[in-house]
Amino acid sequence: MAKTIQDLIIGLKAGELPTVEDLSQLLAVRGNDSRLLLQAADSVRSAVMGNAVHIRGIIEFSNICRNDCLYCGIRRSNKAVSRYRIPDEEILETAAHAKEWGCGTVVLQSGEDPYYVAERISKLVRAIHAMDLAITLSLGVRPRAELRAFREAGADRYLLRFETSNRAHFARLHPDAPIEDRIRCLSDLRELGFQVGSGFMIGLPDATLEDVARDLLFTRQLQLDMIGCGPFLAHPDTPLRNSGQLPEKSVYYHVIALLRLLNPHAHIPATTAFDALDKESGRNRVLEGGANVFMPNLTPGKYRKQYLLYPNKPCVDEEGGACMLCIRGRLHSLGREIATGRGDAWRLTNAERSNA
Numbered sequence: 001m002a003k004t005i006q007d008l009i010i011g012l013k014a015g016e017l018p019t020v021e022d023l024s025q026l027l028a029v030r031g032n033d034s035r036l037l038l039q040a041a042d043s044v045r046s047a048v049m050g051n052a053v054h055i056r057g058i059i060e061f062s063n064i065c066r067n068d069c070l071y072c073g074i075r076r077s078n079k080a081v082s083r084y085r086i087p088d089e090e091i092l093e094t095a096a097h098a099k100e101w102g103c104g105t106v107v108l109q110s111g112e113d114p115y116y117v118a119e120r121i122s123k124l125v126r127a128i129h130a131m132d133l134a135i136t137l138s139l140g141v142r143p144r145a146e147l148r149a150f151r152e153a154g155a156d157r158y159l160l161r162f163e164t165s166n167r168a169h170f171a172r173l174h175p176d177a178p179i180e181d182r183i184r185c186l187s188d189l190r191e192l193g194f195q196v197g198s199g200f201m202i203g204l205p206d207a208t209l210e211d212v213a214r215d216l217l218f219t220r221q222l223q224l225d226m227i228g229c230g231p232f233l234a235h236p237d238t239p240l241r242n243s244g245q246l247p248e249k250s251v252y253y254h255v256i257a258l259l260r261l262l263n264p265h266a267h268i269p270a271t272t273a274f275d276a277l278d279k280e281s282g283r284n285r286v287l288e289g290g291a292n293v294f295m296p297n298l299t300p301g302k303y304r305k306q307y308l309l310y311p312n313k314p315c316v317d318e319e320g321g322a323c324m325l326c327i328r329g330r331l332h333s334l335g336r337e338i339a340t341g342r343g344d345a346w347r348l349t350n351a352e353r354s355n356a
């Protein structure tokens with residue numbers, strides 16, 4: 001007898017590994033089944049990760065990239081972007097503000113910018129580490145020796161999304177390097193002792209629900225500490241400008257719920273792109289359906305409009321202090337509080353339970 005949606009959700013909560021067909025069915029649920037799925041994810045998030053939301057402040061310190069990923073607004077072929085690098089002193093000043101504003105973590109993010117050699121990044125990492133902040137890097141694919149240097153300088157975590165586990169899609173969308181480079185980098189990061197984050201873009205052109213289901217299963221296979229996924233949003237200055245959205249918006253939210261059910265111990269952010277999908281409410285809906293991390297943009301205001309990976313990015317006219325006030329209001333309205341401390345990976349902060 002075919003399993004009902006309720007059976008599938010109960011199985012997921014019990015830790016059963018679903019099939020691609022099971023997940024495709026769950027992604028497409030509607031009405032009451034959709035509500036059941038989101039509620040299940042929220043209850044697992046609450047039971048495993050608690051009620052508090054970790055705040056990780058992002059500093060987008062360079063929009064220069066040597067790559068030409070087809071979906072990305074700062075790809076090297078986009079001549080409509082004014083390129084910038086934030087001076088080191090200003091990056092450190094922003095990190096110090098992040099600490100004052102209550103962030104436990106600073107995320108340094110950039111395109112793949114060759115100007116930032118290992119020593120330059122390591123110097124920034126050492127200075128931020130001395131401020132007693134956890135540091136996440138999101139700098140693209142780097143050689144193992146550079147990753148080791150970042151780790152030795154004090155970097156705690158690294159984010160590198162695989163974007164799609166479908167090799168043919170990956171190759172079409174990323175003309176510069178094969179998926180194997182990313183997989184190799186993710187494995188190096190784990191071996192070097194980083195807390196590892198990855199994820200994928202939801203609703204890429206040509207992706208079927210089965211592709212999304214395989215991406216979900218791949219996150220579980222990678223045993224990630226952090227999983228960031230956001231909707232594909234067609235940027236007008238890219239070759240994918242005419243590509244549309246998934247026919248059912250709810251699928252984007254089901255992805256986050258299923259991420260939580262498949263990876264109960266992972267830190268899962270409500271990524272900014274959800275507010276571009278659903279103005280001002282997208283991230284709230286994600287926080288109510290499995291997510292436990294919020295990543296405010298702390299990039300100084302004068303640079304923000306030049307770091308548009310996708311269109312209609314929210315908060316580009318704000319400054320970091322205003323973002324933090326806004327977040328407090330949002331979380332309060334959802335009955336959630338701001339977490340204190342660094343918000344390290346569950347396996348590190350619960351080592352005893354992990355070993356039991």
Ligand code: SF4
Pocket residue numbers: 065066067068069072073074075076110111112140
């Ligand atoms: S997605 Fe990342 S690597 Fe690709 S072009 Fe954009 S910034 Fe560069």
